[in-house]
Amino acid sequence: MIMLANYGFANDAESASRSKGMPGVRVVSTKVPCESTVSADIEAGLDGSWDDIITALTKPLTTEEKNPRVEKTETPARIVFQGSLEEVNRFFYRRGWTDGLPIIPPTEEAVQEMLLGTDLAPDYLLGQLQSRLGKATVEKVAINAVMAGALPTYMPVLIAATIDLLESEQGFNGYTTYGFSTGSWSPFWIISGPIRQQLNINSGSGSFSPGNIANAAIGRAMGLIIKNIGGVRKGIEDMGVMGNPMKYTMVIAENEEESPWEPLHVEYGLKKEDSAISLNFPQTYLQHYPPGSDATSILQSVIDNITRGMRYTIVFNPSTAKNLAREGYNKEKIKQYIVEKKLVSAAQIKAQLGAVVIPESGLQQSSRNTAEMVPLIKDPRLIRVIVGGGPGAFVAHLIGGGATPGKKEIQKIELPKNWDKLVDKYKNVVPIYAKY
């Protein structure tokens, strides 16, 4: 077999071949433009690769190709560097271990303190994270957590989030697609249950804005875990065309105190007193302004701003949520309303998605009659409704992928025995703004 790849994907193809145990796969780099629909461009793109294609099919195997040697994978020493704050940061940055922002040096002492947030042993193996199947030990999670500026109380969340990644379904709707896709999908973590308040996770005004250590550091730590444990490198495994600023961090707590509805973890079958984390992979963050505060105006605005047949997380601000509830709308009724009211022609769906069949869209149920109106989102379980944000009218949509409905949607957060003491130690790490 030979593999054709656009020259921009040659490293990605090589990495995939190696990680699947066939480093010798002959990848022929072409100039066929990615996703092209223009025949002349495809023809021209193959012109320069034609000899390479014939050669790759017929040239006898080299000795190395017949007997590929397993290269010893790099195992950095446990103490990997000594130096000043600036030198540590330069060293980590040049190794590709940061997100570009300065990191907190993960010293033995800092990591030991971080490990107070779990009863699991440092060498406890949570699993092997794609794409390089790096061993996600509790200590590696803690090291990356220190780097991100996390507090030890975040460890239960980070462990649960790592398990969520590890148990993400294989294939189109899982981490292995959304973590690496050209679509630049970004992990989006929703935390629900009592731990929200214990960690001071912002669920009020400016929930998605910078300024709260938990929202900032939990998402950042997970980004570093994906990079340093999963080995996902930008432009090699992560082939996001545009990239996504949400990859720095995208974490929200459900505003359960101001919500008229049951929280997400209860919807998914956990107890109200449990805490849990849930993962989706949106590509886009959109806000809209309903023209009125009654249910009809709010829901029409929601419908108008649903434009793609994908998963949606809709974040209603508290007053909007209460107005909907007052008029009889619970989460299920809102989801059903969207499925029933957001109809588009089958032709429109096909035009939007091109040749790619998105399993979660209405495409599969569309008839041969392209004029037939079909739901843009066919399954209400593809829609999540939560309450977040502060006073005001704006509503947020997070648009993009996640698990197949019915598959794993949430991970319970397990707390260590010393939890109350630990929370007490860090509970006052909150910003207190100067008065002026």
Place this chain on the structure above:
Amino acid sequence: MSNKTECFYEVLSPWAEADPVPYRAISPRIKDLAGKKIGLFCNTKRVAEPTLKVIEVRLKKMFPAAAFSWFFNTVPNEAIIAQTRKNEFENWLKGVDAVIAAYGD
């Protein structure tokens, strides 16, 4: 003013260990395409099929006695051997002399 009391840090590695993946050799090559059956493995992205169609036309012109057989993976981002069509795919592989795969990127 310079900081003369700069701290010195001894830091742990964030990079995870990974077990080496056992490597396998790729299949032996054929000497010539003339008279051979060439498999065209088409993945789901939209440029894969037109690319392979161009290749089929060009190869037919160069090697009129060559035959072609297509296999389409219709499930996005899922390896064919992880699907229920694994046996169908493996039987298809047995019937061809070489394969050109196009993912579409």
